[in-house]
Amino acid sequence: MRAVDVRDLRKVFQAKRKRPGLAGSLRALWRPDYTAVTAVDGISFRLERGEAVGFVGPNGAGKSTTIKMLTGILHPTSGESHVLGLVPWRDRSRLAYRIASVFGQRSQLWYHLPPADSFNLLARIYELDQRAYRERLHRLVELFQIDRYLHIPVRRLSLGERMRCEIAGALLHRPEVIFLDEPTIGLDVVARQQIRALLRALNQEEGVTLLLTSHDAGDIEQVCRRVIVINHGSLVFDDTVAALKRAFLRRKVIDLKLAEATTPTMPAIPGVTAVAAEPFRLRLEVDADAQPIEQVIARLVAHCPVVDLTVEEPPLEEVIAAIYAATGREGEGARG
Amino acid sequence: MGGYLGFMWTYVKLNLSSAMEYRAAFVSQVVGMALNDAIMIVFWWLFFLRFPEVGGWQLADILRLWGVLAVAFGLATAVFGNCSRLPALIASGQLDYYLALPKDALLHVLVSRMSVSAWGDVTFGVVAFVAAGDLGVATMALFLVLSLTGCAIFTAYHVLVGSLAFWMGNAEAVGTQASGALVNFSTYPGSIFRGWVKILTFTLIPAALVGHVPVALTRRFDPLVFLGVVAFAVGIAALAVAVFRLGLRRYESGNRVTLRA
Numbered sequence: 001m002r003a004v005d006v007r008d009l010r011k012v013f014q015a016k017r018k019r020p021g022l023a024g025s026l027r028a029l030w031r032p033d034y035t036a037v038t039a040v041d042g043i044s045f046r047l048e049r050g051e052a053v054g055f056v057g058p059n060g061a062g063k064s065t066t067i068k069m070l071t072g073i074l075h076p077t078s079g080e081s082h083v084l085g086l087v088p089w090r091d092r093s094r095l096a097y098r099i100a101s102v103f104g105q106r107s108q109l110w111y112h113l114p115p116a117d118s119f120n121l122l123a124r125i126y127e128l129d130q131r132a133y134r135e136r137l138h139r140l141v142e143l144f145q146i147d148r149y150l151h152i153p154v155r156r157l158s159l160g161e162r163m164r165c166e167i168a169g170a171l172l173h174r175p176e177v178i179f180l181d182e183p184t185i186g187l188d189v190v191a192r193q194q195i196r197a198l199l200r201a202l203n204q205e206e207g208v209t210l211l212l213t214s215h216d217a218g219d220i221e222q223v224c225r226r227v228i229v230i231n232h233g234s235l236v237f238d239d240t241v242a243a244l245k246r247a248f249l250r251r252k253v254i255d256l257k258l259a260e261a262t263t264p265t266m267p268a269i270p271g272v273t274a275v276a277a278e279p280f281r282l283r284l285e286v287d288a289d290a291q292p293i294e295q296v297i298a299r300l301v302a303h304c305p306v307v308d309l310t311v312e313e314p315p316l317e318e319v320i321a322a323i324y325a326a327t328g329r330e331g332e333g334a335r336g
Numbered sequence: 337m338g339g340y341l342g343f344m345w346t347y348v349k350l351n352l353s354s355a356m357e358y359r360a361a362f363v364s365q366v367v368g369m370a371l372n373d374a375i376m377i378v379f380w381w382l383f384f385l386r387f388p389e390v391g392g393w394q395l396a397d398i399l400r401l402w403g404v405l406a407v408a409f410g411l412a413t414a415v416f417g418n419c420s421r422l423p424a425l426i427a428s429g430q431l432d433y434y435l436a437l438p439k440d441a442l443l444h445v446l447v448s449r450m451s452v453s454a455w456g457d458v459t460f461g462v463v464a465f466v467a468a469g470d471l472g473v474a475t476m477a478l479f480l481v482l483s484l485t486g487c488a489i490f491t492a493y494h495v496l497v498g499s500l501a502f503w504m505g506n507a508e509a510v511g512t513q514a515s516g517a518l519v520n521f522s523t524y525p526g527s528i529f530r531g532w533v534k535i536l537t538f539t540l541i542p543a544a545l546v547g548h549v550p551v552a553l554t555r556r557f558d559p560l561v562f563l564g565v566v567a568f569a570v571g572i573a574a575l576a577v578a579v580f581r582l583g584l585r586r587y588e589s590g591n592r593v594t595l596r597a
Contacts, residue, residue, distance in 0.1 A: 074587070110354055
């Protein structure tokens with residue numbers, strides 16, 4: 001049995017259209033004008049058990065709407081979907097015992113109470129056996145290192161600490177599939193790394209299937225092996241993260257810190273252009289198709305007094321823009 | 337059933353714990369609401385000093401009326417505290433959290449919030465009913481059952497009106513007006529209503545079934561009328577659940593940032 005099986009899933013919302021100003025409002029009151037907005041436009045994909053898949057796209061691409069249909073929150077307009085063999089909107093309650101969803105911008109922890117109280121409530125909601133619950137909580141507290149925060153009101157926790165508790169809470173009932181919608185939003189670099197490491201461990205050690213949406217390329221690269229890209233509610237890419245990089249991450253940026261204030265004269269390397277030159281610093285853009293990055297670095301180190309060197313990949317937004325360009329699709333979608 | 341009662345009890349404890357984090361606010365809300373209710377009784381007491389009765393009702397009847405009403409309304413908004421916020425929750429797409437969890441979404445959304453001041457209503461209601469006299473076991477048992485049927489009617493009525501948001505989008509104003517009408521009609525002696533207004537208080541605005549009829553039952557018990565009240569409470573609760581579930585198919589979610597405060 002597959003973890004997730006989606007076939008030709010579609011969701012159309014009816015949105016009211018109104019001309020600007022009071023006159024437009026009066027007109028809409030008398031004769032409302034509705035227009036169909038397609039949030040998800042016939043997407044199909046499958047997730048095998050134990051997969052960690054990135055689900056990306058710009059704001060309004062239809063990511064959240066898809067996740068809401070897969071968790072049974074929304075009814076689709078048409079199409080089929082099975083999660084762990086169940087139809088989400090028909091078997092919502094049964095499915096809820098076997099899946100979990102974590103929304104970075106929606107907290108399930110009680111703001112004025114310590115996480116321990118929220119965990120006890122979740123144990124009651126999922127009807128967990130008290131002994132099994134205690135054992136599971138103990139394991140998660142160790143894994144997420146949240147023993148220090150268990151009895152502190154949530155309002156006094158940092159966002160990173162809170163998010164660790166959020167994810168721990170979502171795992172109490174041992175879900176087989178987890179839908180994560182922007183779990184690292186607003187977190188600092190350290191907290192992001194911690195969340196990514198935890199998600200990796202969860203996927204590898206417990207075999208939990210992950211469907212992760214994020215605008216941060218690092219989340220997808222470090223947690224997922226496969227990535228699905230959607231735009232305008234349609235699927236535009238579905239392959240491994242490595243394939244995504246090969247296909248679309250051609251451009252890299254090399255940032256050099258130099259030992260000397262004077263900017264060296266650059267050797268002529270095909271596919272390499274200087275985008276910024278300052279005292280002690282040089283920034284270069286490399287077309288990896290024209291010149292392998294290793295060769296570029298070797299020649300730079302040989303030619304310039306390099307103190308430090310970093311290779312940056314373009315942000316995911318740029319990669320996605322490249323996918324749209326390649327598939328002839330551009331612009332903003334309708335709804336997230 | 338036992339599981340759901342335990343689930344509700346867990347929420348009551350959690351809501352109380354959350355409210356008690358701010359001790360002064362908690363005490364002032366409970367005491368303030370009890371005093372607010374008591375002031376209404378003072379007005380009625382002054383009224384009855386000048387007029388012996390109104391439509392056959394005396395001060396003891398008013399005390400029983402406010403007793404049953406305050407406990408019923410208090411329990412509805414204390415235990416099912418989100419009932420009055422349902423239109424806003426639906427319109428702003430805040431049902432997602434409850435829909436992603438295994439418990440019944442309607443019950444879950446209702447119990448997940450508590451109006452702290454409602455415990456002031458409950459406290460006042462018990463004191464008012466006791467002050468009316470006749471503290472026999474049968475009368476007190478009847479008071480308890482009628483308070484529970486009243487609580488069911490208040491809650492179901494709010495759910496029915498609140499569920500209009502699934503179709504209307506914004507039903508907050510309608511909800512506030514309907515809630516106000518139910519409370520206002522039920523706080524006056526039933527005998528003053530005649531004709532179509534009386535019919536209204538037994539149907540669209542079931543004020544008679546949460547106030548006047550329970551008081552009549554505590555004065556003179558009639559098993560048929562009692563069964564009628566219980567049947568109405570069960571019926572309106574079933575209708576509310578059905579309408580909410582029907583509306584859920586039209587639910588459009590939302591993207592608000594939310595915290596469980």
